[in-house]
Each structure stands twice: as C-alpha cells, then as structure tokens.
Amino acid sequence: MKYDIKNISLAKKGKLRIEWAMNNMPVLNLIRKRFEKEKPLKNTRVACCLHVTTETAALALTLKSAGANISICASNPLSTQDDVAASLVKDYGIPTFSIKGEDNKTYYKHILSALESKPEITMDDGADLVSVLHKKDYGFMPMGGTEETTTGVIRLKAMANDGVLKYPVIAVNDALTKHMFDNRYGTGQSTIDGIIRATNKLIAGTNFVVCGYGWCGRGVAMRAKGMSANVIICEVDPLRAIEASMDGFMVMSLSKAAKIGDIFVTTTGDVSVIRREHFLAMKDGAILANSGHFNVEIDIPELKKLSVKTRIIRDFVEEFTLKSKKRIYILGEGRLINLAAAEGHPAQVMDMSFANQALSAEYIRRHHGELDNQVYPVPKDLDERIAFLKLRSMGITIDKLTERQKKYLSSWQEGT
Ligand SMILES: NC(=O)c1ccc[n+]([C@@H]2O[C@H](COP(=O)([O-])OP(=O)(O)OC[C@H]3O[C@@H](n4cnc5c(N)ncnc54)[C@H](O)[C@@H]3O)[C@@H](O)[C@H]2O)c1
Known part of the structure; x- marks a missing residue:
C-alpha cells in the first residue's frame, strides 16, 4: 500500500517526521541559519530535558548548528516519540536518553545520563534537571538554564524565594510568544x-x-x-x-x-x-x-x-x-x-516556544556573568522580535504607529 510506512526503519520514519515539523517552524529555521554562521554556542554543553518530539528535534538541530554539544532526556515517561529519539541518535549523532513508557527509575537514570556531559546550560520542561542537580553535589554547576512550562517556573520561583536556586534560569514559559499560543x-x-x-x-x-x-x-x-x-x-x-x-x-x-x-x-x-x-x-x-x-x-x-x-x-x-x-x-x-496519546503541540506553536528557547540559550551564554541566581523573564526585545518574525512568516502585515500617534500615546497634555 502506498501509504504504508511500517516497513521503513524507526530512525528513517523519525527523520521524515522531523523534516515535516521543520517545514512548519519558519522562525526557528531563520534562527538556525543565523546560528550556523555565527556559532553563538560554540563548544557549549547543553542538556535538554524536554518532550522528545519532532519539534524538540528541530530545536536540538538549531542548538547543534550554533555549535553546542547537546544531550537529551525526556521530561515525561510517556512523551517520547521513539522514532525521533532513534533519528536523533542515528542521523544526527545527538545522545538521546529516552524511551516511551519508561518506568520512573529509568526516567531518572536517563536524566543522570544527560547530566554526564556536565552541562553549562540546562533546558528544562518541569524543572526536573534543575531539581536533580540541586539534590546532590555533582562537582559542577551550569552557568544558566531555561524553563519551558508553568509548573517548572512555579517550582523554580519557589526555589529562588527560599534562596536555594544555585544558578540563573530564564522562564521561557512567561514569554508572551510562548504561553499565549503554546499553552492555549x-x-x-x-x-x-x-x-x-x-x-x-x-x-x-x-x-x-x-x-x-x-x-x-x-x-x-x-x-x-x-x-x-x-x-x-x-x-x-x-x-x-x-x-x-x-x-x-x-x-x-x-x-x-x-x-x-x-x-x-x-x-x-x-x-x-x-x-x-x-x-x-x-x-x-x-x-x-x-x-x-x-x-x-x-x-x-x-x-x-x-x-x-x-x-x-x-x-x-x-x-x-x-x-x-x-x-x-x-x-x-x-x-x-x-x-x-497524541503528538503534543503542533509545530506552528512550538516554532515560537522553541525560538524563545534558542534565543534564551544564546542570551545566557552571552550574559550569564550579569545574572544572579534568580528566575528571569525572557528579555522583552527577544519576545517582540519573535512575534514580528512569526507574523511575517504568516504573511500578515500590520499597521505602524505614525509619528503623531506615537507623540499622542506618550503625552499627557493632548487629551482632545
Ligand atoms: N499539556 C501540555 O502540553 C502543557 C503545555 C503548557 C503547560 N502545561 C501545564 O499545564 C498546567 C497549567 O498551565 P497554565 O499555563 O494553564 O497555568 P495557569 O496558571 O494559567 O492556569 C492554571 C489555572 O488552574 C486554576 N486552578 C488551580 N488549582 C485549581 C483547582 N484545585 N481547581 C480548579 N482550578 C484550579 C488556577 O486558578 C488557574 O486559573 C501546568 O502544569 C503547566 O505546566 C501543559
């Protein structure tokens, strides 16, 4: 049967599905092209604890093109797409530690495997990497991290409030171009x-x-x-x-x-x-x-x-x-x-979420020395840049404020 792709290998199936997702991630694709030239994460070790989906593969390839050395584990025992994990390892040489349906013990073993690289940046979805790193001294501490979801941000803010957070983390979830579209x-x-x-x-x-x-x-x-x-x-x-x-x-x-x-x-x-x-x-x-x-x-x-x-x-x-x-x-x-039971969020919204992840990782690499051990928002200019790029990729043009309007909106004298 023409559409029967049962007989192709798991990795091949994953590779094709990753290609399909990437076709729908124009903003991340633009970032990847710039990263390829500028290599802003050259030789930076990044550990990602994310749902291992086709969109996450697109993010991983973006980080890799920036020069990062990545390792990946799952952020949920049931969320891994095994074909994607197989393709990441086989086609792209990215160490990926996750199997759909893994038990709790294997889940945490895989987190430890991802941490073996002694990451300088962690990328979490639910703050499991950060919390494992805070339970024991592993002899290293990342320069910074990012967090993808509401629950992770709540956990990290509680750690920062208790004064126990040991490195700065950017709350990707709180970017407007993330939660207004991805979460909703x-x-x-x-x-x-x-x-x-x-x-x-x-x-x-x-x-x-x-x-x-x-x-x-x-x-x-x-x-x-x-x-x-x-x-x-x-x-x-x-x-x-x-x-x-x-x-x-x-x-x-x-x-x-x-x-x-x-x-x-x-x-x-x-x-x-x-x-x-x-x-x-x-x-x-x-x-x-x-x-x-x-x-x-x-x-x-x-x-x-x-x-x-x-x-x-x-x-x-x-x-x-x-x-x-x-x-x-x-x-x-x-x-x-x-x-x-499904495939997670469609690529069109993950495009913005993961654009925030990629730009936040670049920001941490550049600015970690200026950051305290706190939870930081994604810088507003990055959030706005992603919104404009997404809009452009959707073929939508919007109006611009005229000089007269800018003046009116910033003054208190002109009411009528
Ligand atoms: N499924 C996914 O792929 C996905 C994606 C993004 C976020 N999340 C997760 O979904 C959860 C919600 O995220 P959000 O961004 O919508 O958070 P949110 O803070 O915007 O909304 C949570 C809502 O739940 C309400 N609530 C809390 N306790 C309640 C209770 N006992 N009964 C009824 N309502 C209660 C709160 O008042 C709030 O309005 C988080 O755990 C987040 O990490 C999941």
Missing part, C-alpha cells in the same frame, strides 16, 4: 486530539468538564466548545471563574460537575484536583484525562483503593471498576494526554 492553542488542540485518539469518542453533545481556566484550560475549553460539547469550567480563582462565565461557559464546583460530566480534563498544575469524593459522585463511564504537567492532578492512588478491578481496555485507556460496579476510565495514566 497548542494544549487546546492537542489535548482534544489525545482524547479522541485514545477513545475515538464523539465530543459533540458531551458534558465536558475542564478544571482550571488558565492558559491551557481556556484553549481546551475553546476547542471542546468548537466541537459542540457542553463545556463546564471548575476554578478556584474568582476572576478566572467570571471570565469563563462571560466567555459563555457553565461554571460550577467540581462536586456538582462530577455528577454530570462525561469527560473531565485537568489543566491546573495543582495536586489532587479530582479526588475520592468526585470519583464516588461520577456517572458510570466517566472519562478522565490530565493535561497539566505532572500526573498528580487526578488522585489515581485513591481511585485504585476504591476499585475492585482494573484492566487496560484500549491503548492509553485504563478501566477502573468500583464496588458499585461503576466504571471510570483514566487516559494515559493521568499523564499529559496530549503527549501520551
């Missing part, structure tokens, strides 16, 4: 994609509960609404709850939503959001997925205690039968469903 449109689309790939369920007409109406939650809610679900939002922040209501969603406590929900998605970055009392209130057949960073948002250990039987019923779908014979389905072990 990326998580929105890929979370729905993961749920559909795992379950093949019709979304239309379902009561679709989203816990957390932050950047990710907004994206998931928006896309579920677009597929004609009845979307219900659960929040703890009053402002976000008002926003959800005025965006046209039903807003209620999770104890109420638990009784009527068909599909539940957590996107809070919080712990034990869906727990015992909610499992007990749920309908038979409720489907639960998480798209927040760690697998702690759904209290699966508690669900196990309530269950008399569990079985895997489809790839990434585990059925829990309670004493009452009610069945609850957990998708992808409660880990990031968009990466466990």
